[in-house]
Amino acid sequence: MITVFGEGRGFRVVWLLEEMGLAYRLRPVDLLAGVEEDAEFLAINPAGFIPAIQDGDVTMVESIAIMEYLMARYGPTPLAPTPHDPAxxxxxxxxxxxxxxxxxxxxxxxxxxxxxxxxxxxxxxxxxxxxxxxxxxxxxxxxxxxxxxxxxxxxxxxxxxxxxxxxxxxxxxxxxxxxxxxxxxxxxxxxxxxxxxMETCPSxxxxxxxxx
CATH class of the missing domain: 1.20.1050.10 (Glutathione S-transferase Yfyf (Class Pi); Chain A, domain 2)
Structure with a gap:
């Protein structure tokens, strides 16, 4: 299952996953409290910013890159027009x-x-x-x-x-x-x-x- 770390820009990823109907879980990350003691998250993204995802052996950060990966990996999807589409x-x-x-x-x-x-x-x-x-x-x-x-x-x-x-x-x-x-x-x-x-992201x- 795809794990999304953090809300914030991670909301983009969660919204995309909902639109695509893909299974995922949201793992909260509290940036305001600091991530110094969050070893699980820092193992995913040592730079300590959100969002990040883990999808099997794949780990990624940066919300737009994650979105492009998910649409390419689990598409095709109308959310991403093909290069030959006028749109x-x-x-x-x-x-x-x-x-x-x-x-x-x-x-x-x-x-x-x-x-x-x-x-x-x-x-x-x-x-x-x-x-x-x-x-x-x-x-x-x-x-x-x-x-x-x-x-x-x-x-x-x-x-x-x-x-x-x-x-x-x-x-x-x-x-x-x-x-x-x-x-x-x-x-x-x-x-x-x-x-x-929105219901998945209470913060x-x-x-x-x-x-x-």
């Missing part, structure tokens, strides 16, 4: 934009807002990270003005990637999303796979219910 370029772009352009930049904004000492919360780098997020968000907004999902007419793993980033930005990053993004998130979060994943469910 493939947009799918590939937004799958990675959800992490590289959106979640990574807003992560540093969240850290500055909620964790940094008061005197360091308005630092230049946090402002730069916010500007990076906002510039990449324009690509999402422009795309969604023409299609219901980021790859086109059909929900794909790119939507899992980007929805996670938008939730992070809205809940903890101090970002106010527009009507286009709000309508989009209503569509993606209405999926049964999303709802099942995430509580976090979304209490935005910072």
């Amino acid at each position: 493939f370029p947009a799918y590939q772009q937004f799958l990675h934009l959800g992490e590289a352009g959106l979640a990574t930049s807003i992560y540093f904004v969240v850290g500055a807002r909620l964790i940094a000492p008061e005197s360091e919360r308005q630092n230049w780098s946090a402002g730069q990270a916010r500007r990076v997020f906002e510039s990449r968000l324009t690509l999402v907004t422009r795309r969604l003005a023409h299609t219901p999902y980021l790859a086109g007419e059909t929900f794909t793993a790119a939507d899992i990637s980007v929805t996670y980033a938008l939730e992070l930005a809205q809940t903890s990053g101090g970002i106010t999303l527009g009507e286009v993004e709000q309508s989009y998130m209503a569509r993606t979060r209405a999926r049964e796979g999303y709802k099942r994943a 995430r469910k509580a976090w979304l219910a209490n935005p910072a």
